[in-house]
Amino acid sequence: xxxxxxxxxxxxxxxxxxxxxxxxxxxxxxxxxxxxxxxxxxxxxxxxxxxxxxxxxxxxxxxxxxxxxxxxxxxxxxxxxxxxxxxxxxxxxxxxxxxxxxxxxxxxxxxxxxxxxxxxxxxxxxxxxxxxxxxxxxxxxxxxxxxxxxxxxxxxxxxxxxxxxxxxxxxxxxxxxxxxxxxxxxxxxxxxx
Numbered sequence: 001x002x003x004x005x006x007x008x009x010x011x012x013x014x015x016x017x018x019x020x021x022x023x024x025x026x027x028x029x030x031x032x033x034x035x036x037x038x039x040x041x042x043x044x045x046x047x048x049x050x051x052x053x054x055x056x057x058x059x060x061x062x063x064x065x066x067x068x069x070x071x072x073x074x075x076x077x078x079x080x081x082x083x084x085x086x087x088x089x090x091x092x093x094x095x096x097x098x099x100x101x102x103x104x105x106x107x108x109x110x111x112x113x114x115x116x117x118x119x120x121x122x123x124x125x126x127x128x129x130x131x132x133x134x135x136x137x138x139x140x141x142x143x144x145x146x147x148x149x150x151x152x153x154x155x156x157x158x159x160x161x162x163x164x165x166x167x168x169x170x171x172x173x174x175x176x177x178x179x180x181x182x183x184x185x186x187x188x189x190x191x192x193x
Contacts (some may be wrong), residue, residue: 015068022077024050033101066129078103091127107193135167142154
């Protein structure tokens with residue numbers, strides 16, 4: 001099983017079918033919060049729905065398919081982080097994430113993103129990582145901004161959220177900028193919090 005230990009309290013690990021019940025309960029207890037920004041929440045009505053989603057993600061690898069990691073804090077499932085929309089010819093990958101409301105504000109998601117971006121650049125040799133956030137989702141956009149991603153602009157009506165189109169903020173990071181000494185210093189500071 002693929003995993004990355006972030007600190008003594010937190011690790012990322014490959015999503016497994018055995019986590020379906022925890023994931024279903026986390027979604028149900030955060031449904032109203034998550035529904036504000038995520039298009040799939042209403043599709044998860046029963047445990048079987050999340051089991052089917054996990055099964056569809058199993059067996060895919062980070063380079064050629066959607067790859068999903070659990071964020072575990074103090075042993076509890078706190079959210080998910082994933083890679084998707086890979087362009088292997090141009091070495092571009094998109095990073096997505098969501099987090100339960102009660103785990104926010106502790107730096108856990110920022111550390112999770114740093115670990116995944118490091119892995120994408122240093123292990124998988126991607127050249128560009130993209131993050132998209134709905135306009136108005138201040139918490140989500142805070143992560144690429146803290147990590148000094150470049151804001152590229154607004155994708156007009158880039159997401160259909162339950163029949164209402166939302167504009168999306170597009171951020172990117174290039175490998176050469178991620179590994180600059182001054183940026184590496186910033187990442188160390190953020191990771192140590």
